Amino acid sequence: MSTETTPETLGPQDAQWLGSYSKVHMNVFGTPLRVLDHGHGAHVWDVDGNEYLDFLAGIAVNSLGYAHPKWVKAVSEQAAKCAHVSNYFATEPQIELAAKLIKLAGAPEGSHVYFGNSGAEGNEAAIKLAKLYGRTLPGASPSIGGKPARIIAMTHGFHGRTLGALSATWKPAIRLPYEPLVPNIEFVEAGDQLALYEAFSQTGQGRYGKGPVAAVILELIQGEAGVRPLGAEYVKKVRQMCDINHALLIIDEVQTGVGRTGEWFAFQREDLSGGVKPDMITFAKGVAGGFPMGGMIAFGEKLSALFTPGSHGSTFAGNPLGAAAALATLDVIESENLVANAEERGRQLREGIMATGNPLFVSVRGRGLLDAVELAHPCSHAVMNWALEHGLIVNAVAPDALRLAPPLIVTEQDVDQAVSILAKVPADLPND
Ligand SMILES: *Cc1c(COP(=O)(O)O)cnc(C)c1O
Numbered sequence: 368m369s370t371e372t373t374p375e376t377l378g379p380q381d382a383q384w385l386g387s388y389s390k391v392h393m394n395v396f397g398t399p400l401r402v403l404d405h406g407h408g409a410h411v412w413d414v415d416g417n418e419y420l421d422f423l424a425g426i427a428v429n430s431l432g433y434a435h436p437k438w439v440k441a442v443s444e445q446a447a448k449c450a451h452v453s454n455y456f457a458t459e460p461q462i463e464l465a466a467k468l469i470k471l472a473g474a475p476e477g478s479h480v481y482f483g484n485s486g487a488e489g490n491e492a493a494i495k496l497a498k499l500y501g502r503t504l505p506g507a508s509p510s511i512g513g514k515p516a517r518i519i520a521m522t523h524g525f526h527g528r529t530l531g532a533l534s535a536t537w538k539p540a541i542r543l544p545y546e547p548l549v550p551n552i553e554f555v556e557a558g559d560q561l562a563l564y565e566a567f568s569q570t571g572q573g574r575y576g577k578g579p580v581a582a583v584i585l586e587l588i589q590g591e592a593g594v595r596p597l598g599a600e601y602v603k604k605v606r607q608m609c610d611i612n613h614a615l616l617i618i619d620e621v622q623t624g625v626g627r628t629g630e631w632f633a634f635q636r637e638d639l640s641g642g643v644k645p646d647m648i649t650f651a652k653g654v655a656g657g658f659p660m661g662g663m664i665a666f667g668e669k670l671s672a673l674f675t676p677g678s679h680g681s682t683f684a685g686n687p688l689g690a691a692a693a694l695a696t697l698d699v700i701e702s703e704n705l706v707a708n709a710e711e712r713g714r715q716l717r718e719g720i721m722a723t724g725n726p727l728f729v730s731v732r733g734r735g736l737l738d739a740v741e742l743a744h745p746c747s748h749a750v751m752n753w754a755l756e757h758g759l760i761v762n763a764v765a766p767d768a769l770r771l772a773p774p775l776i777v778t779e780q781d782v783d784q785a786v787s788i789l790a791k792v793p794a795d796l797p798n799d
Contacts, residue, residue, distance in 0.1 A: 378415025406433025477668030487527025501581030629710030629735030
């Protein structure tokens with residue numbers, strides 16, 4: 368995410384803190400837009416006391432907005448009991464959470480969860496499990512004369528910044544400087560059925576034949592690429608090719624999961640998945656309402672059993688504070704019907720934006736509360752800055768697209784307020 372500050376509009380406290388920030392932080396995020404202090408619901412305040420309506424929610428993380436009382440209570444109570452125990456021990460919250468996630472995903476009997484602390488770690492776990500699975504396929508190493516199994520990823524896909532997840536992440540600018548990365552991960556053009564067929568058909572004996580395909584990894588809505596749905600017909604084709612070739616389908620639900628698209632997981636939406644079932648899903652971002660937490664669910668006993676003691680791990684995996692935060696988040700999403708709210712408020716938001724008649728807005732795409740406004744010209748940073756100065760946080764996800772991912776607790780009035788701010792964005796803002 369690249370950001371641009373507009374120093375002339377920064378308050379004095381913001382300006383001072385951001386000066387200090389830059390002196391001591393690696394410059395990987397650019398200069399932050401503001402220094403935030405506290406929030407309530409969908410609203411957040413900076414250190415100068417300016418208020419913002421937050422339609423980014425920490426990049427689809429703050430499912431319950433800021434400081435939801437049930438989340439605060441759950442985290443505080445768990446902190447007062449034990450914040451961490453290591454994986455030589457277990458805690459009740461992690462056990463409850465794993466069972467709950469399996470249930471919400473509708474994963475079959477025998478499915479198992481691996482917890483990590485981020486989306487990248489969820490995908491690392493998925494890639495490692497896929498590698499173990501790949502070794503069991505006919506024609507794959509380590510059998511004699513076998514070739515390494517492959518993983519197929521999509522152009523424009525995003526799976527995280529750690530070296531394994533980055534190997535499956537498309538964007539050349541962030542991937543190429545670190546090559547060579549994990550070998551035998553290949554990209555196919557997203558949405559192109561023929562390219563997919565060709566990639567699978569390169570498996571074979573002889574000098575030019577490649578190893579079998581262990582897995583395909585994809586997002587049903589490519590979030591970082593600008594909130595672009597892959598298309599249900601294509602996803603059905605991917606599942607079909609995976610089935611024929613005994614390959615796994617890994618659906619990265621890091622951004623789309625936990626209610627955001629109007630179902631618990633995006634693959635449960637027929638209009639995104641064509642009704643297909645994954646072999647693994649990965650999750651993070653919104654799952655713990657702001658606490659760092661992520662992971663992977665392997666569907667079914669056989670696949671899950673490929674991970675054995677020592678196969679994988681992390682010191683913080685299944686951390687009780689994170690698990691308590693996630694349980695509280697899921698409980699509130701359920702009890703306040705926030706999955707349905709995501710669907711309804713998302714529709715209101717998309718329709719409201721188009722009804723503004725602002726010539727800058729060409730269309731709005733997305734599902735539930737993961738949406739992007741397509742702009743008439745590439746001025747997304749200028750729009751983001753203008754909106755920020757007028758009290759609304761949105762995200763310049765692509766030069767010509769604004770990402771909107773408000774908290775799932777967003778109200779009808781919040782959406783009306785956001786739409787009325789967006790209605791006034793000058794259509795002739797300069798290109799970035
Ligand atoms: C954000 C994101 C990730 C990476 O998550 P981190 O927590 O930043 O490691 C992976 N996949 C998708 C689809 C994402 O949106």
